[in-house]
Every structure is written in C-alpha cells, then in structure tokens.
Amino acid sequence: MQRLQDRVAVITGAAGGIGLATARRFAQEGAKLVLADLDEDAGRRAAEEVGGLFVRADVAQEDDVVRMFATAHDEFGSVDIAFNNAGISPADDDSILTTGMDAWRRVQEVNLTSVYLCCKHVIPYMRRQGKGSIINTASFVAVMGSATSQISYTASKGGVLAMTRELGVQFAREGIRVNALCPGPVDTPLLRELFAKDPERAQRRLVHVPLGRFARAEEIAAAVAFLASDDASFVTAAEFLVDGGISGAYVTPL
C-alpha cells in the first residue's frame, strides 16, 4: 500500500521499538521521513535503513522540537504527519509511595510536556497547509488502572489522552486530525528490560490479555499508518486502543 506517498512525516523516538517499526512501515507506504531521537547512533542507523533524515532532538526541550519541525519543513516543503511517540518508563517510577519528585518530573517532561511541545510547534505548519494528521502515543494505562503501578507514567499518558482529545476537537474544522494511540503491552526493549527484572510482574500483566500475548511493534505501526493516512479521514479526537482486547476484558480465556 502506498497510502502515504510523498507525505512528510516526523517520528519522535524513532531509533527503536514502536517508532522504528513505524518508520519502516511509513517508508513502505511512500512517506518522506524525519526521524528524531536522543540516541544518535541508533537514530542514524534507522534513518539510513529507511532512507530518511535523522535529527537529534530531546523532545522535552522546546528549541530541539522547534528545530526538528523546521528541518522537516525546510528539507521537504511540508509537515503532513507528526507521530509524537518518544517516551520513557524508568524503574524509579513505581508506586506512589516510593516514587520521588525527580522521577515524577522526568517522566512528566519526556512523556507529557514533549507532546505539548510537539503539538504546539507542528500545528502552525498544518494550519497553513489546511491539513495534517497528529498521532500522540498514550497507552492503555490512560484508560485503566494497574496494581503494578508506574504512577508518573500512567498520569502522563492520561494527560496525553486528554490533551489529544481537546486538540482534535479544537482543530477539526481546519483539516487537522489529532488522535491518541493507546497500545497495550508491546514486546519492545522498554518492556523487556522492565520485565527481565521482574518476571512475576510480566506474568501478572500477560494473564489479562485476551489474545494471550504482547503486541509486536509492527502491529502497532500498522495502526499508526492507518491513523496517519486518509483511510482515517473521519477519525479524530479518538482514544485509539490497540491492546489485544485488554480494556474490554473481564475474564480471559485459559
């Protein structure tokens, strides 16, 4: 499918996991790509692989975010798709009883403030074009609670979801669609690292997935490609769950 032929897409957190899988999928669908990440080595390798342009950017820094979208526009002439995906899930973000201000703030900055900054600075390009698709990565924990808590992460994703909904409503008549992607647990380095340290925590989560497994990053990328494309022309301000059925489950199959 070539649904994104010549669309210019900026992907944050594109050096690995869901971001990289999406970069690959967008490239297959014909998009021109700007890949942004903190990790220069992996970011450059990813950009080379998909024939895109790498920009080193810390998405929690306003100057970096401004430069990232300006680079995309200067280089390719438009910014049609923003996949605001970079996020962290550090080990010191845990129960509210043990999570300190440092971890709380760091996660809010990278997961939530970054999405505010990316939307703030991409929307003006899209308004001038009269079109655009923004996909912000939230999570299924934005819509349901977990007893194995990562309190700042969960709160940040709830914020991403609420902000996305509001932006989708505000800019709908200007041709800009804004959707929140809510993935269930995905088999990526971020999750593998977390669960390697705590297999019981992995099992406690897995048992709740009706499909009986974690998602592959490619399955999330397929949903992002849909949201980015005109196939989703009537989809905006959505809480777009790609969660293997978790949020719809009461009792799961054996």
Ligand SMILES: NC(=O)c1ccc[n+]([C@@H]2O[C@H](COP(=O)([O-])OP(=O)(O)OC[C@H]3O[C@@H](n4cnc5c(N)ncnc54)[C@H](O)[C@@H]3O)[C@@H](O)[C@H]2O)c1
């Ligand atoms: N993996 C899951 O199970 C899962 C589930 C739901 C939502 N998510 C969300 O999906 C998104 C991607 O997660 P992933 O699993 O692919 O993670 P990942 O760790 O594999 O990739 C995240 C990328 O973001 C980059 N990054 C981190 N901080 C950054 C910053 N300040 N500026 C720029 N880049 C930065 C990292 O270098 C990395 O390349 C995150 O927002 C995450 O919260 C993940």
